[in-house]
Amino acid sequence: xxxxxxxxxxxxxxxxxxxxxxxxxxxxxxxxxxxxxxxxxxxxxxxxxxxxxxxxxxxxxxxxxxxxxxxxxxxxxxxxxxxxxxxxxxxxxxxxxxxxxxxxxxxxxxxxxxxxxxxxxxxxxxxxxxxxxxxxxxxxxxxxxxxxxxxxxxxxxxxxxxxxxxxxxxxxxx
Numbered sequence: 001x002x003x004x005x006x007x008x009x010x011x012x013x014x015x016x017x018x019x020x021x022x023x024x025x026x027x028x029x030x031x032x033x034x035x036x037x038x039x040x041x042x043x044x045x046x047x048x049x050x051x052x053x054x055x056x057x058x059x060x061x062x063x064x065x066x067x068x069x070x071x072x073x074x075x076x077x078x079x080x081x082x083x084x085x086x087x088x089x090x091x092x093x094x095x096x097x098x099x100x101x102x103x104x105x106x107x108x109x110x111x112x113x114x115x116x117x118x119x120x121x122x123x124x125x126x127x128x129x130x131x132x133x134x135x136x137x138x139x140x141x142x143x144x145x146x147x148x149x150x151x152x153x154x155x156x157x158x159x160x161x162x163x164x165x166x167x168x169x170x171x172x173x174x
Contacts, residue, residue, distance in 0.1 A: 047141035050134040054100030055145070058130065059167045061101045062149050065089050065108060066125070066165050083111035103130040104147065123151040129172070146170040 068089045069082070090108045107113055107127050114126040127147040134141045152164040 043136050043139045047134045047136055047139055050100065050136070051132055051141050051143050054098075054132040054134065055143070055169060057098055057101045058104040058132065058147060059169065061104055062125075062127070062147055062167050063165045066149060066151055079115050082115060083113075087111060100132060100134065103132060118150070120152075125149040125151065144172040146172060 065086060069085045087109045090105055104127055107130065112127075114124075114128070116124045116126075118124050125148070127149075130145055130147060132143040132145065146169070148168045148170065150166045150168070152166075
């Protein structure tokens, strides 16, 4: 009869041993953890927000550069001198350079953009295939877009140019 009573306590003993094994495994996990937790949703939100900022930065950079050379936008327009003036303005002006606008800055410096007059007499300056790129801890975000700046170049009769610039963005892909 005494042997039957000892067998009844075997599941209780196994439960106790399994609990101790799990406890030791958890202690080992806590001790060996090096803080490698990665917040991917937070990083994706950061990269997306940084790309939105890059778009706005590139848009304002184009407006600022075109405002700086408004004297070159007179009716006697020469495309080559305009491209040289824009490259000089971006190179020498007091711009706050930020990595996100590097694609637009490179296109301005190299003259890799198109200049046309539209039906209204306004200038359209097209920066095509501008790459905006952001990287954060292994997560990369890329946008490919075009920027088209329409500059209203009208003389008010007093020698002052009405230099209003509207920049449109065209998304081409991610």
